[in-house]
Amino acid sequence: MTTPRGRVGVALAAAFSLTILPACTPSGDGGDEEGGGELTWAIGGAEANPGGIHQRIAELWSEQNPDTPITIEVLPEEADQQREQQALELQAEGSGFDVLGVDVIWTGEYSENEWLESLEDVRGDIEEAVLPGPLESATWGGELWAAPYNSNAGFLYYRTDLVDEPPTTWEELCEVATRVGEEEGIGGLVAQGARYEGFVVNWLEYYWSDGGELFNEDQTAVEFDTETATEVTEWLRQAQEDGCLAPGFNTAREEEARNEFQSGNAVFMRNWPYAYGLIQDDDQSPVREDFDIAPLPTFSGEGTISALGGFNNGVSAFSDNKEAAKEFVVWAATNEEVQKMLATEASVPPVAASVYEDQELADDPVMSLLGEVLPDARPRPPAPSWNEISVEMQRALFPAYNGEAEPQQASQQVADFLQSTIE
Amino acid sequence: MTEVSEETSTSPAPAPGRSRGRRRGSGLSEVALARVFVTPAILLMALVALFPVVYAAVLSMQDYTRRTHQGFAGFDNYVQALGDGRFWDSLVFTFVFTVTSVAFEFVIGLGFALLMNQAFRGRGITRAAILVPWVIPTVIAAQMWFFMFNVTPGFINTVFGLGNFNWLGQGGWAAFAVVFADVWKTSPFVALLLLAGLQTIPGELYESARVDGASMFQRFWLVTLPLLKPAILVALLFRTVEALRVYDLPQVMTGGAFGTESLSILVQQYVVQTPDPGYGAALSTLTFILVLGVGMIFVKMLGKELVLGGEQ
Numbered sequence: 001m002t003t004p005r006g007r008v009g010v011a012l013a014a015a016f017s018l019t020i021l022p023a024c025t026p027s028g029d030g031g032d033e034e035g036g037g038e039l040t041w042a043i044g045g046a047e048a049n050p051g052g053i054h055q056r057i058a059e060l061w062s063e064q065n066p067d068t069p070i071t072i073e074v075l076p077e078e079a080d081q082q083r084e085q086q087a088l089e090l091q092a093e094g095s096g097f098d099v100l101g102v103d104v105i106w107t108g109e110y111s112e113n114e115w116l117e118s119l120e121d122v123r124g125d126i127e128e129a130v131l132p133g134p135l136e137s138a139t140w141g142g143e144l145w146a147a148p149y150n151s152n153a154g155f156l157y158y159r160t161d162l163v164d165e166p167p168t169t170w171e172e173l174c175e176v177a178t179r180v181g182e183e184e185g186i187g188g189l190v191a192q193g194a195r196y197e198g199f200v201v202n203w204l205e206y207y208w209s210d211g212g213e214l215f216n217e218d219q220t221a222v223e224f225d226t227e228t229a230t231e232v233t234e235w236l237r238q239a240q241e242d243g244c245l246a247p248g249f250n251t252a253r254e255e256e257a258r259n260e261f262q263s264g265n266a267v268f269m270r271n272w273p274y275a276y277g278l279i280q281d282d283d284q285s286p287v288r289e290d291f292d293i294a295p296l297p298t299f300s301g302e303g304t305i306s307a308l309g310g311f312n313n314g315v316s317a318f319s320d321n322k323e324a325a326k327e328f329v330v331w332a333a334t335n336e337e338v339q340k341m342l343a344t345e346a347s348v349p350p351v352a353a354s355v356y357e358d359q360e361l362a363d364d365p366v367m368s369l370l371g372e373v374l375p376d377a378r379p380r381p382p383a384p385s386w387n388e389i390s391v392e393m394q395r396a397l398f399p400a401y402n403g404e405a406e407p408q409q410a411s412q413q414v415a416d417f418l419q420s421t422i423e
Numbered sequence: 424m425t426e427v428s429e430e431t432s433t434s435p436a437p438a439p440g441r442s443r444g445r446r447r448g449s450g451l452s453e454v455a456l457a458r459v460f461v462t463p464a465i466l467l468m469a470l471v472a473l474f475p476v477v478y479a480a481v482l483s484m485q486d487y488t489r490r491t492h493q494g495f496a497g498f499d500n501y502v503q504a505l506g507d508g509r510f511w512d513s514l515v516f517t518f519v520f521t522v523t524s525v526a527f528e529f530v531i532g533l534g535f536a537l538l539m540n541q542a543f544r545g546r547g548i549t550r551a552a553i554l555v556p557w558v559i560p561t562v563i564a565a566q567m568w569f570f571m572f573n574v575t576p577g578f579i580n581t582v583f584g585l586g587n588f589n590w591l592g593q594g595g596w597a598a599f600a601v602v603f604a605d606v607w608k609t610s611p612f613v614a615l616l617l618l619a620g621l622q623t624i625p626g627e628l629y630e631s632a633r634v635d636g637a638s639m640f641q642r643f644w645l646v647t648l649p650l651l652k653p654a655i656l657v658a659l660l661f662r663t664v665e666a667l668r669v670y671d672l673p674q675v676m677t678g679g680a681f682g683t684e685s686l687s688i689l690v691q692q693y694v695v696q697t698p699d700p701g702y703g704a705a706l707s708t709l710t711f712i713l714v715l716g717v718g719m720i721f722v723k724m725l726g727k728e729l730v731l732g733g734e735q
Binding site for chain 2: 265395402
């Protein structure tokens with residue numbers, strides 16, 4: 001064996017191993033071979049863990065449908081990582097997941113990738129039970145791709161011992177936050193101001209409540225108003241300079257905001273409904289008896305606007321058990337018992353209209369406020385390019401409100417990027 | 424494998440009579456045998472190390488956005504990357520991070536190593552205490568330092584009475600916090616490598632230096648440092664290459680805000696988050712070339728050092 005031949009041999013061996021590698025990649029097989037009609041539900045977050053509400057709902061289904069029992073494949077806590085886990089399986093066309101917990105902003109991406117079964121044939125059942133906002137978030141290109149499961153919306157939390165009436169405009173909120181914060185020696189407003197998706201959600205709530213739009217209705221044209229965007233960003237920048245925003249606003253996510261408010265260090269907080277129960281149950285919290293929730297303010301003082309969150313259940317296009325999976329997602333969306341469990345056994349906002357009309361829940365402050373807020377809650381556009389748009393908005397608008405870039409330029413940057421996504 | 428063991432057993436003990444077999448055995452043995460033995464390792468390396476690199480390079484020449492493949496793109500992704508302000512911003516941060524963190528880690532690590540090399544009461548406990556940060560997983564250390572620096576709960580501000588100083592929420596200080604956490608985390612690693620080097624220096628050299636009247640500083644400068652040079656180069660090589668790939672610390676502590684976006688964060692954003700695998704692969708290939716280049720400079724210096732050391 002001569003040296004060059006040896007090299008060729010090694011190279012060949014390497015090349016060989018490279019070509020066979022893709023063929024060796026396991027194409028994600030679920031438990032279908034063994035179990036017949038078993039279903040797997042890929043969903044994440046705290047409630048997917050043992051004891052969580054998703055688990056209890058899965059158990060309820062399995063009891064009622066012993067032929068097609070469902071088990072949860074617990075995905076990570078963070079939405080981005082959940083999406084990545086699902087994407088890995090779906091890109092390999094694996095049948096490991098039958099039901100997918102799809103965040104309201106993934107609908108477009110998933111449907112364009114042909115990862116979801118269309119639910120047009122069961123649209124009637126879902127439409128008559130479910131609120132319009134969540135239904136819109138499960139729709140892309142005029143077609144229904146998932147059955148809404150749970151919803152989410154932003155609340156304004158305020159200190160009843162420091163503020164008599166919740167403010168109705170953002171200017172008023174800042175005026176009160178600065179004054180009371182100074183008097184009490186605490187921060188004004190805490191929210192989600194760190195550079196991540198949550199900041200985009202918060203910024204959109206300011207922007208929408210000042211009359212701004214991103215796209216037209218069928219998302220074929222950009223309607224981004226750079227003037228409004230600049231105005232809103234400059235307001236936020238000013239609010240930070242004036243001390244309306246609590247210290248650490250620009251590094252806070254949901255939990256940092258909740259901790260700050262819960263320990264009595266802020267006058268106002270923008271957060272999701274989940275924080276309500278946690279603050280109330282905290283014996284150590286100085287504010288547990290002294291806070292209340294209200295709709296988010298707007299710039300005009302009229303009505304309220306909140307960004308819509310939540311999850312829809314989709315049927316995987318690669319599932320071996322599509323019929324049963326479809327039955328499950330419709331059941332989870334429309335069954336009153338299931339939807340009520342979400343509200344009563346966990347602070348997860350349901351999507352079924354009937355739960356919000358339920359007399360038993362009329363006294364529940366979270367449910368009644370949700371009933372008020374959700375009809376005006378707006379989904380972020382569930383476009384396939386939403387993640388790119390969100391990253392671009394974070395990069396442009398975050399430095400702008402922190403005084404490291406010009407709001408006018410940042411708004412123009414967002415406008416140009418939005419235009420590039422529909423071309 | 425059985426064939427191989429047959430040959431190895433025949434070659435050292437010349438079989439009587441069958442000369443053809445013996446010639447074949449001795450002809451194959453040295454070089455060919457080495458190749459046979461090395462092949463599985465090379466294949467394994469090719470599979471786990473070479474394949475991803477080659478795959479990324481192939482991917483970087485594709486127009487591949489949002490998981491839809493749109494064909495061959497040539498060098499478009501590279502042209503886009505080199506014209507992208509974000510690439511240069513993250514390159515600058517990555518370099519600043521690497522230079523400052525490695526410099527501090529080296530100085531502190533050397534101090535620790537010299538300390539740990541002394542014989543004194545409580546040396547075991549000192550060694551253990553110095554190594555604790557290295558044992559903590561980086562993500563956990565990063566989360567811990569996030570809590571320490573962040574306004575809420577704000578341990579550092581409380582301890583030093585700094586009020587609401589926003590370490591992680593303004594330019595400059597955010598980068599400082601990330602470098603600080605990395606120095607805390609990785610100085611023990613440098614110390615460990617240097618300590619191993621220190622222990623190979625024979626005691627007689629110090630004795631004769633002392634006899635020749637060398638001061639403590641001279642002993643350090645003229646005996647310790649030159650003999651420690653290979654260990655220092657190895658430590659710097661490891662640290663520099665790792666610092667150039669930094670992802671976890673800035674990701675957890677700042678999310679890349681306020682000019683703390685490293686190259687790897689940018690790569691992750693395009694490969695995983697948006698996803699734009701073609702462009703992301705181009706960025707990761709550029710990062711690879713950069714790390715490879717820096718690594719090769721070190722290896723060259725190290726090779727020279729070893730050869731020179733051998734000649735002396």
